[in-house]
Amino acid sequence: MPGPGFFFFGDEERREVEDVLSSGYLSRYGSDDNPDFKQKVYTLEQEFAQLIGTRHAIAVNSGTSGLMAALIAIGLQPGDEVLVPGYTFIASMSAVIAVGGRPVLVEIDESLTMDPRDAEQKITPRTRVIMPVHMLGNPCDLQAILDLAHKYNLVVIEDCCQALGASYGGKRVGSYGALGVFSLNSYKVINAGDAGILVTGDSELYRRAFAFHDQGHLPLRKGVEIGNRTILGINMRMNELTGAFALAQLRKVERILAALREKKGLFKRLIQALDIRGLSFRRINDPLECATLLTVQFETEELADRVALALASKTVFYSGWHVYNNMEQLLEYQPWGGGRLYHKNMLPRTDSLLRRSINLSVGVLDPGLGSDFGISVLSSEDEIERKAEEFGRLVRPLMV
Numbered sequence: 283m284p285g286p287g288f289f290f291f292g293d294e295e296r297r298e299v300e301d302v303l304s305s306g307y308l309s310r311y312g313s314d315d316n317p318d319f320k321q322k323v324y325t326l327e328q329e330f331a332q333l334i335g336t337r338h339a340i341a342v343n344s345g346t347s348g349l350m351a352a353l354i355a356i357g358l359q360p361g362d363e364v365l366v367p368g369y370t371f372i373a374s375m376s377a378v379i380a381v382g383g384r385p386v387l388v389e390i391d392e393s394l395t396m397d398p399r400d401a402e403q404k405i406t407p408r409t410r411v412i413m414p415v416h417m418l419g420n421p422c423d424l425q426a427i428l429d430l431a432h433k434y435n436l437v438v439i440e441d442c443c444q445a446l447g448a449s450y451g452g453k454r455v456g457s458y459g460a461l462g463v464f465s466l467n468s469y470k471v472i473n474a475g476d477a478g479i480l481v482t483g484d485s486e487l488y489r490r491a492f493a494f495h496d497q498g499h500l501p502l503r504k505g506v507e508i509g510n511r512t513i514l515g516i517n518m519r520m521n522e523l524t525g526a527f528a529l530a531q532l533r534k535v536e537r538i539l540a541a542l543r544e545k546k547g548l549f550k551r552l553i554q555a556l557d558i559r560g561l562s563f564r565r566i567n568d569p570l571e572c573a574t575l576l577t578v579q580f581e582t583e584e585l586a587d588r589v590a591l592a593l594a595s596k597t598v599f600y601s602g603w604h605v606y607n608n609m610e611q612l613l614e615y616q617p618w619g620g621g622r623l624y625h626k627n628m629l630p631r632t633d634s635l636l637r638r639s640i641n642l643s644v645g646v647l648d649p650g651l652g653s654d655f656g657i658s659v660l661s662s663e664d665e666i667e668r669k670a671e672e673f674g675r676l677v678r679p680l681m682v
């Protein structure tokens with residue numbers, strides 16, 4: 283089942299897309315002096331940058347592309363190391379490998395985001411980038427990550443793919459690092475099928491990231507512009523149909539976030555009121571997180587397993603998608619035949635935390651996250667009350 287944006291599809295998306303269809307201009311580049319050309323991708327970039335509070339935004343065809351463009355923009359060199367948490371989507375690692383870097387896996391903490399203390403342990407002379415992930419909509423311990431980057435002269439690229447609109451310390455995530463990257467795939471806060479957006483406050487990084495995403499061209503080119511191309515790029519451009527759809531979704535983001543936070547708040551209060559011994563909640567680093575999931579944690583793995591079974595769900599450890607231990611394509615990866623870099627159970631604290639955690643859905647009901655049990659962003663108060671009661675009925679007897 284898709285993420286929250288899906289449930290808010292309506293006439294606005296249809297109108298935006300029809301606007302493009304009737305114009306006939308499907309590429310982000312059209313005839314600027316023809317009023318029929320609606321410049322949806324450009325408008326999306328302007329409004330997105332304004333929302334996040336950065337000077338620039340670049341619309342791309344996926345979050346993965348955005349991460350690759352960000353790494354190229356900072357000048358990542360072959361073999362440079364990038365610190366990445368062990369609990370994230372594979373794209374956080376594969377984007378690094380695709381541009382010649384080496385992901386170094388870091389433990390997570392109780393917030394299920396990168397543990398800054400372990401990140402410090404993993405720094406070597408080859409480390410260039412820290413790439414924290416605001417996992418499941420929860421901002422990472424950003425201040426500690428920024429301090430670390432400052433201390434060791436590293437670049438921070440925020441993987442915000444799961445956290446559009448989340449704030450940390452009064453500012454949106456994505457505005458803290460040198461660059462931030464968002465995904466608009468079907469499971470995300472807003473959804474345009476497949477799409478991504480990169481943001482930065484730095485005009486030189488903007489120029490380089492733009493060039494990489496558009497065959498080396500300078501931003502907002504008119505035509506081919508021979509002689510102006512500064513780096514070798516590829517094509518990661520967003521088209522106007524996607525841009526139009528994304529624009530309609532973006533204009534709903536505050537409504538979507540408000541609904542998520544309200545539903546999660548009620549669901550959490552009701553589960554808290556059940557007063558189940560041994561149950562706690564994942565640490566949330568800022569109350570203005572996205573609230574897409576409610577993660578419950580238990581003191582022992584055995585108890586978490588029994589709860590998961592009772593809920594017909596899984597602990598996060600067994601949920602599939604986002605756990606390094608389940609990424610056979612990463613575990614089998616051997617750069618230039620030089621032997622494996624990663625192996626199962628290499629992050630014992632991450633393993634233990636994920637074995638004791640269960641994701642309950644609020645806005646993303648994705649078996650790949652283990653969130654088979656829970657509510658949806660459209661659930662009524664009655665439905666949320668019933669779900670919390672059901673939770674208590676199933677879980678309480680296991681606590682003796």
Ligand SMILES: Cc1ncc(COP(=O)(O)O)c(C=O)c1O
Binds near residue numbers: 371443465466477
């Ligand atoms: C944390 C994280 N990083 C990167 C990505 C990649 O985004 P996309 O699927 O748009 O390429 C995702 C998408 O699921 C993600 O969750």
